[in-house]
Amino acid sequence: MSFKSGFVAIIGRPNSGKSTLLNALMQTKLAIVSDKPQTTRNNILGILNTDTYQAVFVDTPGVHKPKTALGRSMNKGVYSSMQDADVMYLVVDVTKPYGTGDEFLLERIKNTHAKVYLVLNKVDLVSREQLIETHVTWASKFDFKEVIPISAKNSDNIDELLNVTIADLPEGVQFYPTDMVSDRSDDFRIKEIIREKVLFYTREEIPHGVAVVIENKEEEDGVLYLQALIIVERKSQKGILIGKQGSMIKNIRLAAQRELKQLLGKKVTLELYVRIEENWRNKESKLNELGYKEYDE
Numbered sequence: 255m256s257f258k259s260g261f262v263a264i265i266g267r268p269n270s271g272k273s274t275l276l277n278a279l280m281q282t283k284l285a286i287v288s289d290k291p292q293t294t295r296n297n298i299l300g301i302l303n304t305d306t307y308q309a310v311f312v313d314t315p316g317v318h319k320p321k322t323a324l325g326r327s328m329n330k331g332v333y334s335s336m337q338d339a340d341v342m343y344l345v346v347d348v349t350k351p352y353g354t355g356d357e358f359l360l361e362r363i364k365n366t367h368a369k370v371y372l373v374l375n376k377v378d379l380v381s382r383e384q385l386i387e388t389h390v391t392w393a394s395k396f397d398f399k400e401v402i403p404i405s406a407k408n409s410d411n412i413d414e415l416l417n418v419t420i421a422d423l424p425e426g427v428q429f430y431p432t433d434m435v436s437d438r439s440d441d442f443r444i445k446e447i448i449r450e451k452v453l454f455y456t457r458e459e460i461p462h463g464v465a466v467v468i469e470n471k472e473e474e475d476g477v478l479y480l481q482a483l484i485i486v487e488r489k490s491q492k493g494i495l496i497g498k499q500g501s502m503i504k505n506i507r508l509a510a511q512r513e514l515k516q517l518l519g520k521k522v523t524l525e526l527y528v529r530i531e532e533n534w535r536n537k538e539s540k541l542n543e544l545g546y547k548e549y550d551e
């Protein structure tokens with residue numbers, strides 16, 4: 255049997271479950287997940303290697319109407335992955351009604367060459383009747399190559415999705431070394447895990463206005479000493495993030511430290527600082543510095 259390889263772009267509206275799906279496909283946590291929309295800001299590759307195929311999954315930010323330069327940059331990343339895709343998963347949250355944002359995304363999809371699958375996610379939350387209704391609505395909007403209902407969270411029907419996908423990948427050589435699982439460095443994942451904990455503990459505008467920078471990283475006697483900076487946009491946000499007598503930042507620090515220890519397989523001592531960078535999401539140089547302008551030429 256000949257070798258197959260190709261790119262599978264995972265696209266969809268914010269919060270539809272794209273990162274959860276990437277992690278389910280890879281059976282490991284490569285991308286952070288939260289119940290707040292616009293969690294993912296960069297494309298993240300998950301590379302699945304076997305003797306017969308290499309599938310390169312691309313988790314992408316949720317397509318939304320951008321209000322900031324960061325949002326515009328995030329959308330550019332999505333559109334770039336769509337152009338390169340052999341297969342595209344349009345991940346839909348079946349608990350949400352079809353809307354104008356979906357219409358906009360479908361228009362974009364029409365201009366690509368990929369085989370487009372409708373991936374109906376979060377089926378664990380709806381009845382069979384509701385699922386059929388959602389399926390019928392979507393199927394009338396576009397001629398999808400496949401329609402596959404899943405629960406990414408419960409890893410339900412992921413095998414079926416994978417089997418169908420592999421059958422649709424073109425024959426070809428591998429793009430990445432077989433021992434490579436993701437394109438993202440440890441530093442990227444460290445920053446993301448800290449951001450995930452911020453997203454978990456905070457609400458409203460804070461999740462969108464936060465970025466993380468590693469200030470220092472040193473290892474001594476098998477212990478990793480990490481100092482990281484959490485950037486916020488306003489003084490009031492700094493106050494909320496630190497919390498009453500430092501209680502909020504302590505929760506974030508401890509949760510991140512615990513997960514980093516697991517990820518890196520060593521003891522981690524994490525220190526967190528908070529700094530205000532007014533309006534950073536609209537400053538091109540800041541976005542560049544923070545790694546959020548990967549698809550801007």
Ligand SMILES: Nc1nc2c(ncn2[C@@H]2O[C@H](COP(=O)(O)OP(=O)(O)OP(=O)(O)O)[C@@H](O)[C@H]2O)c(=O)[nH]1
Nearest residue numbers: 269270271272273274288292293294316405406407
């Ligand atoms: N019940 C249920 N919840 C799910 C499922 N898949 C994802 N979720 C939840 O949906 C929320 C969003 O999941 P993410 O994977 O972060 O969604 P995303 O599409 O990557 O989000 P953005 O980065 O904002 O675009 C999280 O709270 C997940 O736990 C599912 O199959 N069932």
